[in-house]
Amino acid sequence: MSVTSQQANAELTPEQASRKRWIGILAKAELKDLQQHWQALVLPAAPEYQFIRKPETGLTMLRGRIGGSGQPFNMGEMTVTRCALRLASGTLGLSYIAGRSKEHAITAALADALLQEERTAELLESALINPLDEIQQAAQAERMREASSTKVDFFTMVRGED
Amino acid sequence: MAVLTPTVNSNALIAGFDDPVQHGQQVFRALLKAMSEPGTLIELELNLATPGLLNNSTWQTLLSLLDADTQLWLSPRLNSDERVTSNLRFHCQSPIIDGSKAADFAVALADELPVLRDLNWGTSEYPDRSTTLIVQVPALSDEPHWELTGPGIESRKTARIAGLSEEFRLALINSRKRFPLGVDCIFCCGSKLLALPRSTQIREMRPEEGEA
Numbered sequence: 339m340s341v342t343s344q345q346a347n348a349e350l351t352p353e354q355a356s357r358k359r360w361i362g363i364l365a366k367a368e369l370k371d372l373q374q375h376w377q378a379l380v381l382p383a384a385p386e387y388q389f390i391r392k393p394e395t396g397l398t399m400l401r402g403r404i405g406g407s408g409q410p411f412n413m414g415e416m417t418v419t420r421c422a423l424r425l426a427s428g429t430l431g432l433s434y435i436a437g438r439s440k441e442h443a444i445t446a447a448l449a450d451a452l453l454q455e456e457r458t459a460e461l462l463e464s465a466l467i468n469p470l471d472e473i474q475q476a477a478q479a480e481r482m483r484e485a486s487s488t489k490v491d492f493f494t495m496v497r498g499e500d
Numbered sequence: 501m502a503v504l505t506p507t508v509n510s511n512a513l514i515a516g517f518d519d520p521v522q523h524g525q526q527v528f529r530a531l532l533k534a535m536s537e538p539g540t541l542i543e544l545e546l547n548l549a550t551p552g553l554l555n556n557s558t559w560q561t562l563l564s565l566l567d568a569d570t571q572l573w574l575s576p577r578l579n580s581d582e583r584v585t586s587n588l589r590f591h592c593q594s595p596i597i598d599g600s601k602a603a604d605f606a607v608a609l610a611d612e613l614p615v616l617r618d619l620n621w622g623t624s625e626y627p628d629r630s631t632t633l634i635v636q637v638p639a640l641s642d643e644p645h646w647e648l649t650g651p652g653i654e655s656r657k658t659a660r661i662a663g664l665s666e667e668f669r670l671a672l673i674n675s676r677k678r679f680p681l682g683v684d685c686i687f688c689c690g691s692k693l694l695a696l697p698r699s700t701q702i703r704e705m706r707p708e709e710g711e712a
Contacts, residue, residue, distance in 0.1 A: 388515060389515060390513050390514065390515050390516075390590075391515075391516065391590075391591070392518075392519075392520070394520065422513070422590075424513070428511070430510040430511075430513060
């Protein structure tokens with residue numbers, strides 16, 4: 339399900355594109371997978387941070403377009419938790435996640451901040467983002483496999499004309 | 501629909517209320533007291549880090565009153581201070597507008613006040629749809645400079661609000677003739693604030709009256 343606005347992908351710098359990717363992966367990760375990989379991380383130092391916006395839960399309106407190109411309509415509201423924090427170094431981490439898990443929002447914001455730090459970016463990319471991405475892709479492939487097993491091909495019989 | 505995307509500089513962001521619900525209510529309660537007892541000096545209990553040119557009481561007032569549905573006008577120096585605009589956009593989500601006429605809230609430094617006429621005074625049908633003016637002043641006290649009377653004041657009160665121009669003071673005093681239309685004001689200084697709703701009558705006292 340894509341909830342990005344139409345121009346979202348238009349003019350992103352490479353940094354913005356990769357940040358968008360990891361923010362998406364962090365947001366879509368299952369809490370238990372995220373926790374498991376997060377706790378396994380060996381960081382150079384425990385990150386110190388200050389909340390800019392403590393995790394807060396609210397509703398946001400989802401907008402859709404029929405067929406992806408029709409007029410926008412309000413599809414319904416979903417629960418979102420968001421969080422913003424700043425590392426001692428000054429880097430700001432943000433997160434918007436579905437649901438009401440504050441723990442998920444804090445971990446995702448912290449990971450976002452650490453991924454922007456040169457010192458920790460590579461470690462998090464390889465030990466957190468990539469494994470989570472693989473889990474998500476495997477789950478997606480599994481869903482598609484299940485769906486395609488019940489796929490029906492419609493075709494029109496061509497009557498013999500000759 | 502061409503909507504200019506307002507920018508937020510993430511480097512400028514600071515923390516808002518530590519506990520948004522509790523502290524927001526606490527400050528709202530203080531503002532309610534200030535408005536219902538005009539001329540009373542209120543001291544806010546919380547001490548927050550403030551963005552740029554804003555002081556403690558202005559910042560807390562804005563954090564508790566503004567949201568995405570309130571149009572905000574800022575005086576020129578505040579509007580050009582990225583720390584102020586970024587934090588207000590981030591924490592309050594208020595649209596910052598150019599014309600003061602449409603503003604629900606106007607925030608100004610004492611030396612760059614908007615012309616009172618250019619704010620929204622409400623309409624006879626809906627006097628409540630007026631602008632609330634929040635002014636950050638250099639000093640606030642209850643020294644006898646203005647004599648205040650009206651609803652919420654038992655007999656009379658005195659107040660001195662520093663840094664207001666002659667033109668603004670006269671305009672504010674004269675605006676009472678158009679009641680129920682008018683502009684409600686909140687004056688902020690440090691952690692203190694004082695409100696003058698439109699129902700409060702103001703009289704400038706002569707210097708010798710202060711002695712008595």
